[in-house]
Amino acid sequence: MKSAAFDYVRPGTLEQALQILSERAEGARVLAGGQSLAPALNLRLAAPELLVDIGGLAQFRYIEEGADALRIGALTRHVDVERSEIVARRCPLLSRAIAHVAHPAIRNRGTLGGSLALADPAAELPACMLALDAVIHVAGPGGERRIAARDFFQGVFETALRPGEVLTGVEIGGLGPDRTYGFAELSRRRGDFAIVGLALAARRSSTALSDVRLAFFGVADRPVLARAAASALGAGDMSAARAALATDLKPVSDAQASSAMRLHLAGVLLERAFNETLEASA
Amino acid sequence: MSEGLSPLDRPNSYIGRAVPRPNLARLLQGRGLYVSDMTLPRMVHVAFVRSPYAHARIAGIDAGAARTAPGVVAVVTGAELAEVCTPWVGVLTHMKGLKSAPQHAIAVDRACWVGEAVAAVVATTRAEAEDAAALVEVSYEELPVVADMEAALAPDAPAIHPDLGDNLAFERKLDAGDVEAAFASADAVAQAEFVFGRHTGVTLEARAMLADWNPGEQRLTVYQGTQAPHMMQNIIAKHLGLEETQVRVVCKDVGGSFGVKVHVYADEMATAALARMLRRPVKYVADRVESFLTDIHARDHRCKGRIAVNRQGDILAFEIDDLTAIGPYSMYPRTSAIEANQVVNLVGGPYKTPNYRARARVAFTNRNVMCQYRAVGHPIACSVTEGLVDLAAREIGMDPVEIRRRNLLPDDSYPAQSASGMKFEALSHHAALDKLVAMMNYPALRAEQTDLRAKGIYRGVGLASFIEVTNPSAAFYGVGGARISSQDGASVRLDAQGAVVCHASVTEQGQGTEAILAQVVASAVGATLDKVRIILGDTDHTPYGGGTWASRAAGIGGEAAWRAGVALRENILKVAGVMLQADPSALDITEGQVIDATGQARVGLDEIARVVYFRPDTLPADFQAELIATRHYAPKAYPFAFTNGVQASWLEVDIKTGFIRLLGHWVVEDCGRILNPQLVDEQIRGGVVQGLGAALFEKCEYDARAQMLNANMADYLVPMASETPDIQIGHIETPTADSMLGAKGAGEAGTAGAAAAVVNAVNDALSPFGVRLAEIPLTPELVLKALGVVL
């Protein structure tokens, strides 16, 4: 299939981009790495009148560390995260997760902002942001907004982004030497979106985990925090944590897996991700 | 022909060597010429409006808005196109009782599957054609949908084609030996229902055609990615009301076929007809969604099987009852009953067992059409046979290798015949099995399996012996009335600078036909490889022949080229004899030089060509040189040159997730004389990967309304490099005596047995749990259900 005809602009500044987006309103679509949007265009699942290519806004391609925070620009490519020494040191959850995002050719072009703005319910990075309690920065005609990841993802391909807004970056706070992570996912083939996946972030004291956040993906219309399981895990009770998943998650059924199978797999991943945190501390 | 060393192992022979493919640099540099690369003056593009319903009456088509859309040249309905293209019926007379209904290039009043074309939109670009196609308003009246094979044969099922009475397209029964008595006397009987998902070929390059009607010549030139140019020439001429001389089919580079591109597709016939109608070049390149909805699908069988054994491990009988569903039409002209027919032919084929009963039924449904895809029927027959053999072994507590050793046809028992009547010239099941067991170090794997089980890790070994149909004679299609040639030809010519040009009727689909022909011709003539040029795929220029299918290009096309090359060498030596005043039988050609009995180079091929072409006055008046020779070849002694082999899979099943990790795969096969070991290995590896796809990943998912749910590359899972284990290959060589080269086919062996080996390995891994899986693709969900982990 060939995409429907569209106009194309590549603004040089954020202001210009926002200006164009507000003028063209519904008919315009932001283009970042194009790894999700271009297939959608070619399948005619999307037919915007105008593509606003923000690829020229180089200031949004960065990875910066602060005292207890990590800031990543929206146009940072998956490959940048994958190869970043800062990320590996300060937030290894992302280094682990990024290897599961698609294939090298796609990681060369796909961006963090694109992945978050797309909000595929089976994607790794939105779940990581939820587990990390990240704050998502957006800019729009009404100025800048900061949105907690838990409020940002609102459904299948649905986010808190308003028409005319652009995602500019994320900030991940509360980083410190006591942070520990686990990541596990199951996909039929390497690089596919997950059937079920889990991003685990916690704090580790000598005796136990605290502040446990379990963000499951591929189980619902958006990444989900398993709160009851997290508190059971904090109390050191894995079997209670597994059992609690039945109340935390109401997984979807599709051609890949039934709801019951997803729930079962979520339990298996919980154990595996948890074991990873133990190995990391060993 | 000059004697001395056997021509096959002359010192300069390229036979049996992994020479580089002549077309490699061109293709790797992106300088190939695929249909989608081609542009002709005044060329227009067609996009099809396709039915969103599996079964619907076309009540009306309003093309008003589409006709006036930018760039649109024409909007053509089925009824309009039917005036230039007649419908066809996919039956063959030797498939007794096979029935089908007339199929039009574009549906005339009824669409019978989701994706069937109901109108064509022709415009100056494909994008404009698609824009306008969206504006064509078709009013449909939905008709009852026959969604799956069981429903199709239910007594109250609506007949998809009322004129045919019911949805049973074909049925075949076979009863050999005394099956009743064998089962009655058995110590153990095992049975299972084997389920095979529908899948498809997923060629890298989609189907494509560029058809150009020249009114001045009254000729149609069709550029097409096809396996069988002469067959297409015949069919296009027949249905467009032309003489075959008015149709030229040109096949340039093709990005993979696997059987997908050997059939007649409605949309391609429509493209040819549109070119005629509009009197200008029309191009059609299927997009990926169209490929999934309209490229032939394959497999989709449910086969109940039973096996009888005695305590000593002798297999006493096989019995199968196979059901498959082919979509609303039998494909043309090869028909869609061949796969089920092959299942009946091949089950039990590697074994001595004389008692065999089979039934196969082929049903119509409102899903996409189905037809022959790589290893037609083989994976079904092999999975059923080998699955049953493993079950029998388990019943009597015998090792899977041992039960095969006991029952495989002995290597010294040929010629032999299977219970179904397949004739075997010479096979090597035992030599192959012995080699496989050694290559994989079977005892070591068993020891590892035992050790790991104690640690809660479940690994398994699965074996699958198989036979493969190759080099088919006219028994396949010709006897049934189809104009599908089972013979092929090659014409080999010495050019003025001593280069050798070969025109051949077999085709290159990416599998290496050009390389095979080049090395065969170079060896036969005595030329160096760099001096040989191969020209294929043009009905105006090549000899007449069948093309590429059923693993025949090397065995049949290669033999024709060999014979033509040998004949040219004789002709060259006659000239040399005259020039050197020597007896031609005392001369030979090697590395482009005519040599005498002492090995001394006497004259080069370039010099011979110079004299013949430019100074014929220096040759005797009563001598006329012929520096071209043409030969044809068709297998005669056997209907098919059967090959054999055995595969093994080693894998690990994660019993918590149901995921299967392939750890190793081994194949030992016997394709007769190996012309090019690298190409044979590539064929086997590629074939195995397609078999692994079927085993674990690939399935066309349909819902209850016969909508295909995963018609895209994201949801239809093909195996990728990360999922593919190392594939080790070994060979046994049992040349066929039916040809001088002795080469049989190797194209389908990998696909034939890969899934069977994997399923047997999974069952082996899970044997502590008593699990018996018999359905592919073997998804994690199926594994977890079988383990009782999820319901």
Ligand SMILES: Cc1cc2nc3c(=O)[nH]c(=O)nc-3n(C[C@H](O)[C@H](O)[C@H](O)COP(=O)(O)OP(=O)(O)OC[C@H]3O[C@@H](n4cnc5c(N)ncnc54)[C@H](O)[C@@H]3O)c2cc1C
């Ligand atoms: C074969 C394949 C496999 C893949 N597998 C995975 C996988 O396993 N896991 C996974 O997570 N992803 C996967 N992806 C998707 C990939 O990660 C994409 O790169 C990513 O989802 C989108 O990023 P992008 O920069 O390419 O965005 P684009 O495709 O350019 O845009 C995607 C959407 O986001 C919007 N958008 C992009 N940037 C912004 C912004 N800054 N502000 C506002 N809106 C914006 C666009 O308008 C569009 O709607 C896969 C893709 C392919 C082709």
